[in-house]
Amino acid sequence: xxxxxxxxxxxxxxxxxxxxxxPENLLDEQLSLRIANIMDQTVSxxxxxxxxxxxxxxxxYFEIRSDWARGNKEMxxxxxxxxxxxxxxxxxxxxxxxxxxxxxxxxxxxxxxAFYINDINNFDEKDKDLIISNNxxxxxxxxxxxxxxxxxxxxxxxxxxxxxMLNKKxxxxxxRKLSKGPVTLEGLREWFDDHFPELSFKELIDTLVxxxxxxxxxxxxxxxxxxxxxxxxxxxxxxxxxxxYIEESPEQVERELIDLLLxxxxxxxxxxxxxxxxxxxxxxxxxxxIVSDPKKYNVLSELRNGLISKDNLPKLVSKRTLEYLNTSxxxxxxxxxxEELKFKNKRYIVLKTxxxxxxxxPEYLRKLLPKEG
Numbered sequence: 001x002x003x004x005x006x007x008x009x010x011x012x013x014x015x016x017x018x019x020x021x022x023p024e025n026l027l028d029e030q031l032s033l034r035i036a037n038i039m040d041q042t043v044s045x046x047x048x049x050x051x052x053x054x055x056x057x058x059x060x061y062f063e064i065r066s067d068w069a070r071g072n073k074e075m076x077x078x079x080x081x082x083x084x085x086x087x088x089x090x091x092x093x094x095x096x097x098x099x100x101x102x103x104x105x106x107x108x109x110x111x112x113x114a115f116y117i118n119d120i121n122n123f124d125e126k127d128k129d130l131i132i133s134n135n136x137x138x139x140x141x142x143x144x145x146x147x148x149x150x151x152x153x154x155x156x157x158x159x160x161x162x163x164x165m166l167n168k169k170x171x172x173x174x175x176r177k178l179s180k181g182p183v184t185l186e187g188l189r190e191w192f193d194d195h196f197p198e199l200s201f202k203e204l205i206d207t208l209v210x211x212x213x214x215x216x217x218x219x220x221x222x223x224x225x226x227x228x229x230x231x232x233x234x235x236x237x238x239x240x241x242x243x244x245y246i247e248e249s250p251e252q253v254e255r256e257l258i259d260l261l262l263x264x265x266x267x268x269x270x271x272x273x274x275x276x277x278x279x280x281x282x283x284x285x286x287x288x289x290i291v292s293d294p295k296k297y298n299v300l301s302e303l304r305n306g307l308i309s310k311d312n313l314p315k316l317v318s319k320r321t322l323e324y325l326n327t328s329x330x331x332x333x334x335x336x337x338x339e340e341l342k343f344k345n346k347r348y349i350v351l352k353t354x355x356x357x358x359x360x361x362p363e364y365l366r367k368l369l370p371k372e373g
Contacts, residue, residue, distance in 0.1 A: 019114075039077045047098060047099070057082075058079070058091065059077055060101070062077075068116065074115055080098070104141060117135045151298065162232055163292035163357060167289045173196075179362055182225045185224040212229055230362070233359075234287035234355060235284070235358075236354070239352065261350055265352060268336055268352060299329065300351075307349065309349075311347050313325065336353055338350065339352040
């Protein structure tokens with residue numbers, strides 16, 4: 001499903017024009033005219049939706065102060081165009097992102113200069129520098145808005161959905177306890193209330209039954225047992241896809257990087273394979289936390305497909321976003337998910353250990369199955 005983020009600027013001489021869009025190649029002339037017409041019909045500041053053909057646009061019209069415009073105001077509209085229907089909850093999230101985007105422009109007193117990029121030859125050198133700088137900044141902000149919207153509205157992968165459940169300590173611990181064998185419902189309730197007194201046992205059980213993680217089996221009139229139906233695990237595996245990518249793409253990344261990466265991967269897994277059961281369980285919980293966190297998962301997904309040049313990051317994102325990204329990178333590095341390699345005076349971020357989430361028949365039940373042959 002395609003999503004487009006566009007910022008429209010109302011030029012008082014020639015009418016509304018699309019100032020910038022991301023991804024640029026998706027904004028054709030017909031769609032540009034549609035967005036321009038929507039803006040033409042807008043009379044007051046605020047958020048509104050508009051449907052046409054198989055598309056739905058969410059628009060936020062606002063004004064910013066300007067030293068160069070008549071009336072000292074520039075009229076702007078940010079539009080998010082979807083080729084699918086969006087739920088009311090996601091719509092509210094998009095509204096929040098658009099509102100934050102407008103606040104970003106409103107708090108930058110010189111940002112209005114960006115909208116004069118097409119008239120730049122009519123300004124002196126000092127103003128030209130301002131125009132170019134702020135023009136680049138808004139392009140960056142529109143791109144960031146696109147990725148923020150995508151993060152909020154994209155369909156979560158199956159591994160993310162599972163990890164989002166298992167990253168809660170009470171869910172993780174309960175399923176681990178049940179993996180050892182059936183437990184009476186009352187016995188499980190006592191254990192749960194002792195470990196998580198502030199949480200609802202009934203709510204947990206209802207959720208696990210609904211998601212088909214457990215089954216409640218009644219024996220006789222009174223006794224009820226809780227049986228685990230599927231065991232979920234998160235483990236580390238070697239980053240084979242990344243190594244293959246480097247081997248097959250010598251024109252993009254020097255193959256000598258493999259010589260730097262492989263020993264680090266091998267050293268890590270030689271230690272990982274000897275971890276105790278308790279260490280592996282703690283690590284599994286950390287892996288669920290990583291996959292369930294959209295920002296960390298986005299980094300993981302990107303690195304599964306190749307490398308990231310760390311030196312280029314400041315050019316690709318704003319200072320604020322870079323701070324958030326660096327926080328995620330530091331966490332992933334601390335927990336040996338990524339490795340930073342230096343090669344020919346350049347720094348690369350590489351996947352050191354990939355994460356694999358699996359579901360299986362509980363081990364205690366597998367042991368009861370008849371052996372083949």
